[in-house]
Amino acid sequence: MFLDFRVRGNDKNGLILTFKGSSIYDQDEIMSTRTKIEWTEQTWNPSTGCTKVSPGCKHCYAEIMARRLKAMGVKGYENGFSLALHPNRLNEPLARRKPTMYFVNSMSDLFHEDIPDDFIGQVFEVMKQTPHHTFQVLTKRAERMACFLKPREVPDNAWIGVTVENIKGQCDANNTFFFFKQWGAWGVDGKRRSKKANGRLFVGHTWDGMPPLNGLLPTTC
Numbered sequence: 001m002f003l004d005f006r007v008r009g010n011d012k013n014g015l016i017l018t019f020k021g022s023s024i025y026d027q028d029e030i031m032s033t034r035t036k037i038e039w040t041e042q043t044w045n046p047s048t049g050c051t052k053v054s055p056g057c058k059h060c061y062a063e064i065m066a067r068r069l070k071a072m073g074v075k076g077y078e079n080g081f082s083l084a085l086h087p088n089r090l091n092e093p094l095a096r097r098k099p100t101m102y103f104v105n106s107m108s109d110l111f112h113e114d115i116p117d118d119f120i121g122q123v124f125e126v127m128k129q130t131p132h133h134t135f136q137v138l139t140k141r142a143e144r145m146a147c148f149l150k151p152r153e154v155p156d157n158a159w160i161g162v163t164v165e166n167i168k169g170q171c172d173a174n175n176t177f178f179f180f181k182q183w184g185a186w187g188v189d190g191k192r193r194s195k196k197a198n199g200r201l202f203v204g205h206t207w208d209g210m211p212p213l214n215g216l217l218p219t220t221c
């Protein structure tokens, strides 16, 4: 969803892809695949393809990859980066006994507006049926995800995340309090230091906005 990659070639296991300098290899359809992405073990793509939804989509790696895979004639990418559902892939985690960390839809966005609720529900049903696995679900469509999940129970083995862009600007636009805690181990210049040395200045200021204790954010679905 947001990593740089390049195709390096083929080996007996299928395509070799490079993510930020580390290689992953993929099977012949880029559906359920082993990966060397540091924060996951396997990708699972019950849908592929997407449409751009924010400035952060500008350099979407999935789009570049999908087009290359189409050009290479890889099954499942006949339509390149156009959204496609793959119900035949839904049961893949059920067949895997070894507890595995799955990155769900590395080649799509599960909460894309053209993916029916029923299909997303089937994806979550598979997660429920495979409590020995862990599923990482990341989306740029936070509102739809919130609306979808609100009346439902999220399985304990699902890690839900959203991609946040221009958070200060979003807070301003929505009249929301902005609190910037700290840079952490990596400073604004990309250098590693102690958290204290990196400080908590953001665009030259400290930001300590906090909502009142009874200030729960409204949700609209």
Ligand code: SF4
Pocket (backbone or CB within 6 Å): 001, 002, 049, 050, 051, 052, 053, 054, 056, 057, 060, 061, 062, 063, 107, 108, 109, 140
């Ligand atoms: S939301 Fe879709 S287009 Fe945007 S980065 Fe993610 S996969 Fe790419």
